[in-house]
Amino acid sequence: MGIESEAEEQQMTEETGKLLAQFETEKSGLIPILQSVQNTFGYLPEAAMRQVADHLGMTDVQIYGVASFYNHFRFTPLGRHPVQMCMGTACHMVGGGLVLEALERSLDIQVGGITEDKEFSLDRVACVGCCGLAPVMMIGDKIYPKMTSTKVDEAMVNLKMEMEEKSD
Ligand code: FES
Structure with a gap:
């Protein structure tokens, strides 16, 4: 099952x-x-x-x-807020891997996984087409430019607050 x-x-x-x-x-x-x-x-x-x-x-x-x-196949559903970390060359070269690790820690899931509450899934993706903003993270359609591992928690806290405001 x-x-x-x-x-x-x-x-x-x-x-x-x-x-x-x-x-x-x-x-x-x-x-x-x-x-x-x-x-x-x-x-x-x-x-x-x-x-x-x-x-x-x-x-x-x-x-x-x-x-x-193949990296692009996933075996768990997408979360309501799919988090994608660009791992194209430009993003990889400026620390995309560290941001991805920070995302795994912050969400407490591995790449390809989904959080228990089904709110977030995490994937690595190829170039999303805005290399000048590397390293780039996306949550849904929103682009988070020039990400660092320290910005990850801040972004997640802000997003969770926005979600709570919307549900009130
Ligand atoms: S490599 Fe990340 S946006 Fe192009």
Whole structure:
């Protein structure tokens, strides 16, 4: 059983079935299928991976092995506020890795994970197109320029305060 509820899993099964009907059963179609599943759900749900395996005549382990080879596939849902750390060359060169580590500590999750309250997920991404502002962090659509590890906690506290204000 995955992290989805039974009703969610059933809905995913139906949607994945419709999606798979558009693809041949050739193993070479695996990557496009996985991309399509992730575009639909925002991640690769366990149940959908099993269906993909059945569709292509492969094992779950083989599917997982291929998917986990690529950084851009994720196995947990996105949080309500997806946090993305750019790890393109420009951001990497000016300390993006340290900011990413600070984010892991601050959110208490690893890259590819989601917080228990499902508010935040954390991913590393390739260049987001504003290298002059490196290192760049994004939360949802908002860009946080010239990030440092010390700015991470401040950004998270401010965001949580904004969230509380909105919920009042
Ligand atoms: S490398 Fe980070 S914005 Fe281009």
